[in-house]
Amino acid sequence: MKGSEVGDSNHGHRIITEARKVSDPVVIVKSGRHKAQRIVLTENALAIIDRKGRWCGQ
Amino acid sequence: MGGKSLTSSSGSGAGVTRWVDGGALDAVQAPLTPRPRGTIYEALPFYLQMFLGGTRLSAYPNSSHFIIDGERSRCFCIVNSIYMREDMALLAAIKVIEYRDADYETAKKEVAGYFLMVGKAYASDASSDLELDYELVCKIMDDLELDGQMEISL
Numbered sequence: 001m002k003g004s005e006v007g008d009s010n011h012g013h014r015i016i017t018e019a020r021k022v023s024d025p026v027v028i029v030k031s032g033r034h035k036a037q038r039i040v041l042t043e044n045a046l047a048i049i050d051r052k053g054r055w056c057g058q
Numbered sequence: 059m060g061g062k063s064l065t066s067s068s069g070s071g072a073g074v075t076r077w078v079d080g081g082a083l084d085a086v087q088a089p090l091t092p093r094p095r096g097t098i099y100e101a102l103p104f105y106l107q108m109f110l111g112g113t114r115l116s117a118y119p120n121s122s123h124f125i126i127d128g129e130r131s132r133c134f135c136i137v138n139s140i141y142m143r144e145d146m147a148l149l150a151a152i153k154v155i156e157y158r159d160a161d162y163e164t165a166k167k168e169v170a171g172y173f174l175m176v177g178k179a180y181a182s183d184a185s186s187d188l189e190l191d192y193e194l195v196c197k198i199m200d201d202l203e204l205d206g207q208m209e210i211s212l
Binding site: 012013014016048049050051052053054055056057058 | 170173174176177178179180181182184192196199202203205206207208209210211212
């Protein structure tokens with residue numbers, strides 16, 4: 001477990017999150033053209049940056 | 059005798075519908091029971107009583123009233139089915155995943171077979187598709203990377 005202090009953040013292409021309660025997504029305006037969605041997780045929230053695997057074996 | 063025509067009045071009670079025969083009101087002017095309002099879940103006891111109880115049909119003076127009330131309830135069911143479809147869509151969005159109890163070797167074979175089949179996938183997808191614990195899948199992927207059978211990237 002890393003990053004459990006207030007203000008810590010994760011940034012990744014795909015983040016798996018778990019929590020007891022999950023809010024509905026809210027559209028936030030990042031810039032004039034770009035928009036994003038935000039959800040708030042409460043009670044035992046956990047976020048993991050997902051990894052992508054590519055098979056290169058036999 | 060002229061043809062029958064349908065009139066509606068909302069003076070007494072909720073929406074009294076009656077047949078008029080030749081300009082004169084029909085002798086039997088039984089007000090129909092108002093439809094239940096709200097969602098289909100709130101109306102479910104009403105329909106259970108209607109279809110299972112069998113006492114509802116005796117409230118109609120003749121078959122015409124029953125047909126009118128049936129048409130009205132059909133419209134009510136159509137409207138409520140729209141609300142029910144929205145509720146079902148919300149329920150369908152929540153997918154419950156249960157993890158299987160698999161030992162490490164069995165899980166490793168399944169994960170290797172999964173990536174052999176799909177080629178490139180996320181660990182979370184493998185975890186949900188194989189119904190295996192996410193931590194276990196990540197550990198297996200690390201071991202497969204050490205074996206030189208897998209490349210892991212973000």
